[in-house]
Amino acid sequence: GQNIDQPTEMTATEGAIVQINCTYQTSGFNGLFWYQQHAGEAPTFLSYNVLDGLEEKGRFSSFLSRSKGYSYLLLKELQMKDSASYLCAADNYGQNFVFGPGTRLSVLP
């Protein structure tokens, strides 16, 4: 079976750091994507992890542990514009993506 789990909602304060967790169980796994989606818009690419470890890209970092079926997205120096849904997606060898339900992040002033 295929299952992706992430928290439904999170709240954080402007300037803070927030970590969004994702656990996955998929029949095939090549890597893990994180997408950002603002309300009513298409998902936009944030990061892709294939190997274990931390990938840093500006204010955003993503971590993967293949043995634990676990990933997280770390957002630093939060800004109001970071209020959005964050989607975790398992790459099934490029055949298709299995998405989690999304985590709706609200950044408060």
Added chain:
Amino acid sequence: DAGVTQSPTHLIKTRGQQVTLRCSPKSGHDTVSWYQQALGQGPQFIFQYYEEEERQRGNFPDRFSGHQFPNYSSELNVNALLLGDSALYLCASSPTQGTEYEQYFGPGTRLTVT
């Protein structure tokens, strides 16, 4: 360089009707995937097209069908619409070759079934 485009942007249909949604992939991409995203949920994979054939299919009934044209553009058809088909329909494109694994998403078509 135009990204993924979809048409129409919004659509309202009645139960039992049929609908066709269209997608043009990003330049250089030959693989098109379709997703259904219900409000407040993550996208659900419908199917993927490559070389004008359906390569893989998610857990959707036969009422959902598609097509890919020689120029790599694609259509999603849904027959006998149900209220539960109301959702945002996303098209994503990706290249088969190379190191680019990312799927680029179009803006989506918001379908409302009344």
